[in-house]
Amino acid sequence: MKLSQNISFICVCLIIISFSCKSVSTSKLSSQTGIASFYSNKFNGNKTASGEIYRKSRLTAAHKTLPFGTQVKVTNLTNNLSVTVRINDRGPFAKGRIIDLSRGAAKKLGMIKQGVARVKIEYKKAAS
Numbered sequence: 001m002k003l004s005q006n007i008s009f010i011c012v013c014l015i016i017i018s019f020s021c022k023s024v025s026t027s028k029l030s031s032q033t034g035i036a037s038f039y040s041n042k043f044n045g046n047k048t049a050s051g052e053i054y055r056k057s058r059l060t061a062a063h064k065t066l067p068f069g070t071q072v073k074v075t076n077l078t079n080n081l082s083v084t085v086r087i088n089d090r091g092p093f094a095k096g097r098i099i100d101l102s103r104g105a106a107k108k109l110g111m112i113k114q115g116v117a118r119v120k121i122e123y124k125k126a127a128s
Helices: 002-020 103-108
Strands: 031-038 060-062 071-076 082-089 097-101 116-125
Touching: 031 103, 071 097, 082 103, 097 103, 097 116
Parallel strands: 031 097, 060 082
Antiparallel strands: 031 116, 060 097, 071 082, 071 116
């Protein structure tokens, strides 16, 4: 009898704890900091994961989890230049990177010569 009461008590405690915990999804976060890279010229004209055609001059980007159409502000933490891009692809797939930018976006951030930059991503507008 004592054992079944203990098990019942533990189950009730676990249920209460599970209701009090909040899960955090990427879309709920307001910012992210890490390394950005940009697309090679060879991808210009190719289809993105969203079905859109990649155009290197447009201000677009790839992110692993944000919904297509989400707008994010990307700030180069070295020179403080910023650009707003729209997520239209999946990636990056290189270890340690958080976003792949179009060449146009990378140019506005002053990172073409370096190839990569430490950036902060701030989620501005979710896809509608």
